[in-house]
Amino acid sequence: MDGRHLPVRRIAGLLLLALGPVLVLGVLFVLPVSGMVAQGFWVDGRFAPGEVLDVLARPRVHRIAWFTLWSSSVATLVAVVVGLPVAHALHRLRLPGRSVLRAAVLVPFVLPTVVVGVAFRTLLGEGGPLGFLGLDGTPVAIISGLVFFNVALVVRAVGTAWESLDPRPGEAAAALGATPLQVLRTVTLPALRPAIVGAASVVFLFCATAFGIVLTLGGVRYGTVETEIYLLTTTVFDLRAAAALSVLQIVVVVALLAVSARLRQVPDPTAQRVVALPRSVRRSDWPVLSATALVLVAVALPLVSLVAGSFETSGGWGLDNYRALTTSGDNRALLVPVTAALATSLRTAVDATWMSLLVGLLVAALVTRRSHSVAERRVRSVLDGFFMLPLGVSAVTLGFGFLITLDQPPLDLRDSPLLVPMAQALVALPLVVRTLAPVLGAIDDRQRQAAASLGASPARTLLTVDLPVVWKPMLAASGFAFAVSLGEFGATSFLARDDTPTLPVVIYRLIGNPGELNYGMALAASVVLAATTACVMLAVERLRVPSLGAL
């Protein structure tokens, strides 16, 4: 065989394998999003980029873009500052009940955004335990909601890196006379910098594209680019302005993704890691421990007040709100009972899970196989970046894009029951890939070569080398995808049909409708949804997959 043709053949084979996932992402992601974007650039069939600039020059757009920017920045900063001590305490110290605490911290991240919004309103709203602060509907409330939601990401990403950090350089520094604070500043934080910056960029991304939280907490006064796109498409019907904002968002997000991909090039902390034994707690750990306790209390508060609120009825405490879940609410607020919506949610989540797992597994395998040439490595890294795109592009844009592009043959999916699962699978896809890829990447290729040299066929190699390592992360990734799908609101709010809404959609509709029972039902439904996702997450956490949630 001619050696020079080998790389070309390998790349061709690679691209052939990638064809399936690329096609899926092309049709279900690129097409809808570019359809949405095209709305802004093509006016009456001609190319008119000036219109986009006009929209971007509007003062309201400036205000909203500025609010998005600063609220996300502040939320990111707070999440990082608050997350660091928790990451240290939960990943470096031998605390009693460590694994339960870790799972508890992860719960907010998989809570449906609508639930987070509702929980904060029960806490901060009139009559809530912290209502006297008058924070309801202020930027502080929005930022708290964003921090609450994202702190888990920081704890996860930084904690995982911290856990695998060799303690010996720090010990060497201490022996050279560095105080614990100096060790932190000169040795530990520099070593963690890639993980911290990586986590911060992902958190910023999530904050800047947050939808459910801002929509439920911001009211009419405060909006971000994401909620503005929603308002423009569903209420004002100004598609061009919505498209212009989508373009703005995509540009910013792609730039950010590129930056964070660069930062990830530093060796992945979860690959081939050595976990340092957690050390026992010392008296000098009290600042970290008290900070952690504070964070845990702050994370628990909204949830406790949500649960308490759900048991509150006009005549004292009771289960009335839960009993009402079999009805469709006061004044026919809903078309179907809440329990039916729960069933729809579960069905949808099952579909979304197998879809994202199937595609995610293929993608993870594609991007982690060892490259034999520079060109091949480039192709793989481009593919890697491509499949991360759904992480940053707003779910609202995606949902609306689905509506306007997948509505005619040959791709008329509007009435397909798989439309919503497909959108949700796309949202979950990057998380699935990020959970699986580090695990697959950490398998030493020589193990496969050893198996092959002992006479194992490729399929047999897969079975004996890859599968034993990957089945747990696969289970974890499917649980994660399931939880994400259960809570997905941005895309679903566009795509779910009125007669088959999912639970988050129903909750949002209930809090938008007047009536005490409707509000109570919204709280009860939120508790049910939160409990379901939390159970899934706790089960997943028991699998102890290190890359889970570390994006």
Next chain:
Amino acid sequence: MLELRDVSVRYGATLAVDDVSLDLPAGQVLAVLGPSGCGKSTLLRAVAGLEPLSHGTIRADGRDLAGVPTHRRGFALMFQDGQLFAHLTVARNVAYALRLRRTPASRTAARVRELLELVGLTGYDDRLPATLSGGERQRVALARALAVEPRLLLLDEPLSALDATLRERLAGDLREILGLARTTALLVTHDHEEAFALADRLAVMRDGRVVQSGAIDEVWRAPVDEDTALFLGYARVLRGDAARRVLASGGLPGADAVAVRRSAMVVDPAGTLAARVESARVTPDQVRLVVVVDGIGRLDAVAPLGSRVAPGDPVRLRIDVTRLAGLPIVAGP
């Protein structure tokens, strides 16, 4: 300078260090030698203040170190693989402790230059640790540890991560540098060559306990039991009749057991023992044989390079008495 009295360190239910007492006079190098898992690294970490003692005291210059945190002990710690700060250049690594003490920049620069010259890495200032070889990294780690003239240098298998040639060369350099600076050092290692290359004194550790300690040649000449002898590099231990016959042939007083180095039996026509060659292997220095001696059994022996010995040949063996050590007690049957 360093005094350990009845030191114990407990990890949960296991006693990693069990009632260890050691003395290290100023200016000397003490090697703690033991197989992996014997507790020697834990002992080193306890001296550094990284592990709490469950019992006993550690004193430095007469002062009890209980409650003194690592960074106030004035020691320096050098790990097996250097543990350089990957984000700092070589010069910044070496200057780390000086900068902590806010030494003026000009003095820091001069000291860094001096230290890099001492370890033979002049001009490496701006390199990052990732671009250095293993041996260079260890040299930088040594320069970093010596920067503030620690009253005690703690070395955790400083040469074990290096390949054989490099290890030998760096051992020589290390010995010279430690001697020049009159540094007091505590070294832990599982490699007796490393211990012999660097230390003045030796403590042999097993299962958390120090089984023998003393000046290095004393320990080497008179190992306290069979396991110690084998760990110190003796090839075989003979017991009973075999031991007595070997000792008698060498004109030594009898003992129940004797530890024999490979080079204790030398092929010599005038030798006192008759043997038959079982196998022969040429090494750069000598021919190594396995022989069967009448009434003793299988033994190792050496012959000068160029000797023509082949399996099956009868040979006579001379005993080099400096390469035997009678053992006071018999371990096992």
